[in-house]
Amino acid sequence: MFQKSLSRTQMRWLMFLSRWQELDWQLLFVTISLTFLGGVMIRSAEMNEGLTDWWWHWIIGGIGLTLCLLIARSRYEILLQWHWMVYGVTNIALFAVMIMGTTANGAQRWLNILGFHVQPSEFAKIGLIITLAAIIHWQPASTLNAVFRVLAIAAVPWLFVFLEPNLGTSLVFGAITMGMLYWGNANPGWLILFVSPIVSAIMFNVFLPGWFVWVGAMMLIGWRTLPWSFFGGIGALVANVISGGLGNLLWGLLQDYQKDRLLLFLDPDKDPLGGGYHLIQSRIAIGAGQLTGRGLHQGTQTQLHFIPEQHTDFIFSAIGEELGFIGCLLVLFTFWLLCLRLVIIAQNAKDNFGSLLAIGVLSMIVFQTVINIGMNIGLAPITGIPLPLLSYGRSALLANFLAIGLVESVANHRHRLKF
Template sequence: MLLKRSLPKFRWQYWVKPWQNIDLLLFCLPVAVSIFGGLMILSTELKQPVTDWWWHWLIAGIGAVIALFLARFRYENLLQWHWFTYGMTTVSLIAVMVAGTSAKGAQRWISVAGFNVQPSEFAKVGIIITIAAVLHKTTAAKIENVFRALAITAIPWGLVFLQPDLATSLVFGAIVLGMLYWANANPGWLILLVSPILAAILFSFAWPLSTPIVLFKDIFLTPLGLLWALTMGVLGWLTLPWRKYGISAIGSLFLNLLGGELGIFLWNHVLKEYQKDRLSVFMNPDHDPLGAGYHLIQSRIAIGAGEIWGWGLFKGPMTQLNFVPEQHTDFIFSAVGEEFGFIGCLVVLFVFCWICLRLLHVAQTAKDNFGSLLAIGMLSMIVFQLIVNVGMTVGLAPVAGIPLPWMSYGRSAMLTNFIGLGIVESVANFRQRQKYY
């Protein structure tokens, strides 16, 4: 009789045991965000439907199941397949260039069984796995290992940039920088890596401290850009190992001067008009209030209209009347601001911060460097997308096609986030050796 009473308990423990060490809070919070995101998408499409909003919940449910499935299996097995993963990632991005479908000036999707799949989203996870496998034995404390990680990233990054998908290519950069920092790379090296981007911006500013000095026909620099390049030269001399004959200083200086000139070339000959418009209206949205600046202006008005407590779910006038374009995707946070106000925005940001803290905890408690780097890669991806997406809705960042994780409508992005979550949950689940009976 005693054996019969204990049998159901034994069976329950047997079925739950494979997931007994997962970070349950880390799993539940994104699921809750996905449910709330579905409600906000429904609110944006209540009067004028653009998509089938319930797909958001359906894909989130599928993603949650995939995450639990991945958490059941040892993440260490990914080490054996990381070059295969890298190869598949690269092939999928090439396939987009050859046979992809285009929208809004970019070729980003492949049609599979009637569904549009965005390989660049899944490539984020592929890069995380590959870089974690490369750095888990040889840390980034040696600069040759940093160059190795950058060289591996360069191919998929270049393919994404050529689609063109500037926003996703920036996410790639944030992932790699975060993982390199966690792998003990010198912070000065990381500053030097992003310094050419800042140089390109400083070379283009048109204000008194940046009045262009023409050197040749199509080559010029600005005093502010030159000051930045000189500062990076000093930083290179202090941090890089090649000090003999001033190679580190001269190389850093030249890299930033080249970055500034390259930025001007990209602006004039490579960037699409819609990309230029997004960058231009960030500095002055009122310059084109009915064109490129319309999204940002309407988004800020909607968030401001919510004041402290908001209008309430399904009651925001700008959301219900579709004044904010692309609100169900890139500007979903503006719907939160209008309908739930400042307090609602704070709650959403608090939940995301909580998710990030749980990811950081998994990285700190992982049993090996590979698992720790996987968690940090996921953390870097979520943090960057959160900052840019929320920033662009309030005018603190240029408008970019970066979705808010688990909230913006997007099937590929949703599955990518849950796949990454499942891998991190596997890291958490196998922090201790498991015994199954």
């Protein structure tokens, strides 16, 4: 009797665990590792301040992990039936921020829900990924009409986020859209042409000789990739010339603090005690770490709080100072491994919808990682983009776990290989 009862218990456990049989455990392990390291570095950055953000980072990470596993056992294909509902809820939440959102640092980005400040724009990234994956699944982006349809749908939440104002997250939306369009068979030349007016507007006001070369290149791409070659080339030329002239108008739409971030990125020493302070101190901290770092809780820039809000957007500077060049390389390798698993899952997905979900998450993580680390070392302007899984931010961390959960669902429900 005891042996039979034990066998039944074992069978129940096997049936329970079989729901995660095809889970990508490497992806899950990397995600948990980065989250744990994030809590350690947040604690170090907050030493002597009596804050408990590092605990919250791990608590939200635990909640996110639970939701991730629940999503992984659910079939992601169900979202194909609900993607317009997801899109509607996403835009309603973003619109609610504009009406009743709370304001901090000159931006209105949060909703106060039961005493917690929730940032809908972080979850809107997931909503956009689901929506675009469903749309491109039904109609691949191999024609201009399909591409324009995707851009029009992505433009609505993008505009809400841009008007908060939240330039950094709006750029993430653009990266997600471009990455998913590329994976959805859009012509790469078209994608270059879509972003070319922005580049043209910047180059016209910064480096005029380079602007002429850029416009010529865009005309050539338009001629080679667009229908009606001659008119396509002329249209690309006109669009870039006009956007170059409208550069000053676009510049006027930015908030003062956004202009400072872009200008001081080029030369932070112009305002070393103001807008350039973060960049200068971050570079000092990373350089001070040298090869092996000063040691956990031993970094002078970190422990003396020379970098305000270091536990959020500038967490990489704390890693650089206290864990050194080797620590930074290990973090970069971990992100590379995470992205590699996302690509493998996208390639092995059983349908286009699942593959596009993985690529959307990949685009989001790659762009945020590159820009955040770039701004920490002085190679990119400060845009308020957090480092995924490492920076403190409850909404951002929870959204990242939800995104990983979607990808794990794709992996968990792919066709089993038969030998």
